[in-house]
Amino acid sequence: MSNLGKRLKDYREMLGLTLKQVNEQTGITNSRLSKIERGQLVCPPADLKKLARIYEVKLISLYLEAGYIDNGDLMEYQLFFKGINELDDEEKQHIQKQIDFIISRKRNSEDIEGGQGLCNLD
Template structure:
């Protein structure tokens, strides 16, 4: 379990684009200790773990149990790997770009509903004439 915690910390750090040196500067945890935590040699103290999750913007559950077991980012919602990748990428964008992506998603959803409604109408019309 300890090596999984370290692996998840390292994976999240890389997702966020941080080097060990940057995490050291942001948390005060030495580069050597961080490396040993990531390799599963050391267990982070509770205060160190809190510092790490704050910098990496995730929950302790995500790092301890993994996203698939606890839900994405501490939520109880199950998220596929593709969805998690999408959400992580979305977080990299500024607010205006995120809004633009959300507008596009809303357009796609409306189109899908309109097509589904149209298909349902065609099925009803066909069964009434038969």
């Protein structure tokens, strides 16, 4: 049994959930989850996200343990998101909209510079 598999099984059992109940809430089949818990099958990121939600655990810790990200990946974002816990959801959404706008503007600029936004006048 892998450490991640054991941890997932422990979370499920602490909540008193059966494999069938997890299946009903996530769509992950009983046999698939059983194999994941025994370390016979790698748990894909999408399944980890579903399990984190129903087990009420932080997805980031599961991604770290599964090896999908490492501490180096986190370092890049920790500086940027320093203090984000002090913001409410509305403030976070506002910041996300600003980020989306800047990215969109940058992509449009790159498209124009690459000739994708120019008319052919020949």
